Amino acid sequence: MRVLYTAWTVKYKPKSLNEIVGNKEAIQSLVDWVESWENNVPKKRAVFLYGPPGIGKTVSVETLANDLGMEFVEKNASDYRTEDAINRFAGLASQYGSLFGGKRIILLDELDGLTGSSDRGGVRAITEVVKSAQCPIVLIANSAYDPRFSNLRVYCLLIEFKKPPAGEIAKLLKHICDREDVKADEEALRFIAQRSGGDVRSALNDLQTLAQGKSSLKYEDVSWLGYRDRQETIFNVLRLILYGKTCISAKQAVDMADVDIDMLFEWIYENVPAHLTDPHDLATAMDALSIADVYRGRIRAVQDWSLMRYVIDYMTAGVAMARQNTKVHGWIPFKFPGRIQMLSRSKADRAMQLNIGQKIRRRNHISAVRASKEILPYLKIIFKNNASMAAGIAKWLDLDAEMVEYLAESEKCSAEIAELLSQDEK
């Protein structure tokens, strides 16, 4: 059964100003400024909200409009490049009251998105609109101190949004876990919150990826997040690869990932099936991964690392280009690679297997690696079923008590074997 999920960032989007995490002072100044329009047009006819991504700038404006019952008009970066759009919006900005008697607030989001020479005209046009605005205009960007905004800045009230403290984010995460019926360790939530570096949106995304559909969330479930960096989350990298439109963009995603190629391969390998569901697309994508993997084998064999470029081609562009029929709908969470989870769990296991392999090798003219794969399973059977044969072999291979215990898998069997071994010594 396929479940379509909605993103928790949407589901738990604040509806009112008091639900927003952190930035109480900044929000208060914003409210004060908007309310000052009631008396007369203030000196600064626009506010410029700035601060790092994911901390609630946009949602503050949205909920403010909602709380104060204002008509909310939003424009984002792609809209106001054309002169037409700016004129239309200039018209809107020229009156405070809307057609239906309500009050209006205008938001120009993602100002950082204005780039290039054509947009320089855009910033100038916006500045003109702000100068003569008859209703509150809110501008949002990550940084207000970009030289492009130097002139515009003069006409705006600057309000800085700061990263909310991790404790408050953790509280929000707790609240959501309660609503989703997930029993979460406080430690786990604090870890997610801290890792997000104040980015509430990414903390929510992480939480959903880790906790959705589960009944509990423990510290072990989240500790692997330490593998990745905040700068460009692995999820964004995966999105660029699994939903890449061009070969170049899919390939470039590799540079953004801060995990090594093998780890990235595991992420892609784990997530391809859920994101490329059409059978033909899936087969093509898996074949691309298979070929990438063949190149990895060749690198190992000839130690020629320049072949790595073909591994990257196939695991990124090869997978991206496989998308022919799969429709994109709904939000599908990314999963942590299952094989890595199994591996880290069985790290001690593998060390033990190799140690036993070394013992077998001394006697059996076979490599320790191969012995641990080919012969060890047989030993397990013998050690579980036949204590006297096991004791004989343990002695012959010179296995220590821990190894015997590992092979016997149960206390009862290993005790029986140990008993026989000690009798033998007497």
Added chain:
Amino acid sequence: MSFEMWAEKYRPKALSDIIDQKEIIERLKSFAKSRNVPHCIFAGPPGTGKTTAALCLTRDLYGDAYREHVMELNASDERGIDVVRETVKTFARIKSIGDIPFKIMILDEADNMTSDAQQALRRTMERYTETCRFILCANYSGKIIEPIQSRCAPFRFAYLPREEHDRYLRTIAEKEKVKLVDDGLDAVFDVCSGDLRRAINTLQAAASLNKPVDAKIVYSITGRASPADVQKMLTTAMEGDFSDARKQLRAMIQKYGVAGSDIIRQIHIELFKANIPEQWKIKLADAIGEIDFRLVEGADQEVQLSALLARLVEAGCEIAKPS
């Protein structure tokens, strides 16, 4: 019953004890007789007697004190160039004391050596031919670089024929007082397909249950790549559930330690028994063969096999479509 591993206990000690690979053994015997051995490559599938033949040859050459003149290195454990530069070279250049002027270096699983290490080995082989002869054992001689191949006498080991496989196992069973039922023997051959080391290990593990060794016991202990499990995985894939099929595959490989080559062999068998249109069988045989070849090239088992599963999901979907 004895308490060591039977695969070692019943490993032949002299060339004359080896019952199969007759032509090869005759040539090796002549080497021993003339007390001269060239560099050799023993190539062939696992469990066909490569290492045994090498060890027997050295025993026949040097007698009981053979250990002083022979070094056995396993390239899977020590595959890097440093080993060739240090261990191998040190051994190779020191002259042997005794009637025979050279020592023997057995390099097991030599196809797992990096090509750098192989390049280094080539020089060593050339320089110290007087004092040391090399026997390289490998599953695939194609993975040994050409210059080394051209310096070696090639020997191709083949899987044991069924009769000899059976004779061998029956002898061991008799000596160990194990009751080996006919269908048990069939099952061992089915699972190990002539790999004698595996066959003997399988026999011993089955015997450890202290019951007559029959097919049921053999299948129950040899990993879980039982035909039934593979069949279930195939059906799951053909019915379109890739994630579940991959989960089953992962369990087979990681939990039960089944080799990818076994699984693909079983898939190949099941394919022709499957209830699908005949044209599709041959189409899919090609897909299976391609993946099998990639596995041989040293790729990751699970990745390769799940690529095959995805192909089966696609095929299952197309077969189901009304034409």
